[in-house]
Amino acid sequence: MRRGEVAGLRWSDVDLAKGELTVAGIVVRVAGALAWTAPKTDRPRRRIPLTAGLVAELKAHRKAQIAERLHAGDQWTDTGAVFATEVGGWVDPRNLLRTVEIAAAKAGIDDVGAHTLRHSAAVGWLESGVHIKAAADLLGHASISITGDLYGHTSDDAARAAVNGLGDALGL
Helix, strand or coil: CCHHHHHCCEHHHEECCCCEEEECCEEEEECCEEEEECCCCCCCCEEEECCHHHHHHHHHHHHHHHHHHHHHHHHCCCCCECCECCCCCECCHHHHHHHHHHHHHHCCCCCCCCCHHHHHHHHHHHHCCCCHHHHHHHHCCCCHHHHHHHHCCCCHHHHHHHHHHHHHHHCC
16 A cells, blocks of 8 residues: 555445455645545555454554543544544654654664555565456556556566476476
């Protein structure tokens, strides 16, 4: 997901029972204030399946957020945001990036940028054999050519596996 999509994720977009979420909007800055908005086209709107582990984490997060809401009392702004400020407001997408950068630095990982996690996921999917159309749909790309152009570069290991696979199929 893009950082604006993560910031714009609402609990109404998350179906923990089905284990999926719908990317329905983004958080943007308008006249100095954060606001939720629907995407300009339907293409970014998509469903993303969740792992059982992520569903468990989201359940725990929701429970913690309910406690924050009770603590905030009348100060709470009910945006419905999954990732909200201490008083329920929208989180600035830039702050999500800062959080990832700090976590990466603590883990000893350098050069984590705005799309590092997205890029790593896309390349990992493609190199592990996930169909390019499935990857494009998960990434919200309008066509597989965008996915291929951005993330279709191959590692030496992936190139070797492709050649070996063809060799095995041909008995070489």
